[in-house]
Amino acid sequence: MLKDITIGQYFPGNSFLHRLDPRFKIVMTLMYIVMLFMGNEIYSLIFGMVYCATAFFLSKLPIKLFGKNIKPLLPILLMTAILDIIFIREGTVYFQLGIFKLTEDGVFTAVRMIVRIIFLIIGSSLLTYTTSPIQLTDAIERLLSPLKKLHFPVHSFAMMMTIALRFIPTLMDETDKIIAAQKARGAGFDSPKLKDKAKALVPVLIPLFVSSFRRAEELATAMECRCYRGDVGRTKMKIMKAGMNDIISFIFTLIMLCAAITVVVLF
């Protein structure tokens, strides 16, 4: 059941998007989000949508993946849409029933919110789908490196993130295994009663905590054995270097963002 979670997962590949410098990818994703949230008219969304479609096309990933991502969020999307429709009472009234008013503004806001959230998810998943966690944290470390001057522990921060990300799949696997083992002993996960379900968590959480502590200790020992001492004097095996493709993509993103800003300001 935990295998169904695909947000934040990495899908190995060798597409144009996979090969881009992760630093550029992070910055471009941020620019894309700005693009998406500019302006209040429906047409201001077009730039973000076109940009996202281009990136998706370049990633060569199956479209099914994104459907899986959006599905669990459907209830939230519906809630926002319904709230927008009920509480926004300005604009042309299409239809009225008692105090309930269906207005033009309400419908537009609802549609805009849904489109924005969906594209936000697709865009940011594209980043994690095409960038391995290691690359991602490495890029974040590089992007945040100016903060070192302010004595912010950028390296430790990145290392912590790398370790946390690295252990998500491991712990998920482990949880799956423990759940299966306790199910095999008749634990009540399948019971419809909430009380039974809550009780069934204890036999999962305790072994999971025990093994997390064990893993943490093992990892710390292993790091110490290899003389890990933070980033002082540490060199990189893979040095990130911006190539032609990165610069072209960045310029394209910049142009799209400028175009979006111009359109919003002028109209």
Next chain:
Amino acid sequence: MVILRTEELTYQYSIGTPFEKTAVDHVNLEIEEGTFVGVIGSTGSGKSTLMQHFNGLLKPTSGHIYIKDKDIWSDKNNLRDLRFQVGLVFQYPEYQLFEETVYRDIAFGPLNMGLTENEVRERVYEAAAFVKLTEEQLEKSPFSLSGGQKRRAAIAGVMAMCPSVLILDEPTAGLDPMGREEILAEIKNYHKKTGCTVMLVSHSMEDVSRYADKLLVMNKGKMFCYDDTKEVFKRAEELQKMGLAVPEVTRICIELKNRGIPLDDSIYTVDEAVKQILEFYKSKNGGEVLC
């Protein structure tokens, strides 16, 4: 009586993603009640995945599983009862211990079955006796036991449910040779005393061959064969090609045979090898053995 039967059982992982993989591929199997089955195959051959189908933890992508002639997926509400009938001990089962005392951990399964306090106690003591845990150990915290004892406690937790089929997934992984011997002997003893069906998954042929009546060999998700232990070892060379190490004594006998000593095709115990080699020398020296 056939206790467990599969029909074209197939299971695929992560369908529709780049990680798609067929782990179990059209397996047809029939297991008689009371058999001690050894399940072997190299890493990734699908043996563990196959085992998890037998108590309904995994749902087959296609195909059917019958326990006592009943399709286990015909009624979802019966799955929990099924898990008490088919007990599954996972790899490294010591990592699932969670209770305050060993006693309470072993009692977890029987309590879930809804047995009375007295029945539970009886079951716990019986299971503890099978794996040779003392009463004193039963009152300790499971986290204070040694590795081998933890493993035993976890196995006892499944034995205490008195399943008709007991499946053990690599119960000896990571133990020293003595610990391995002990656990395997305890399992064999349990099989003998209770008469239930036991399936022992392992990639060590040596372990399995000494205890199992029949062997199920898995290769790349497909069932390679399911036959009497002796028959399986006749195909020792094929097994070696699949990356399975046949027992050393079998390898020696094959080599001796290739050099002209007429031995049986399927020797997998040292005793049998000694007997046959002695017989050969007896006939050669006119009935006299020198040593």
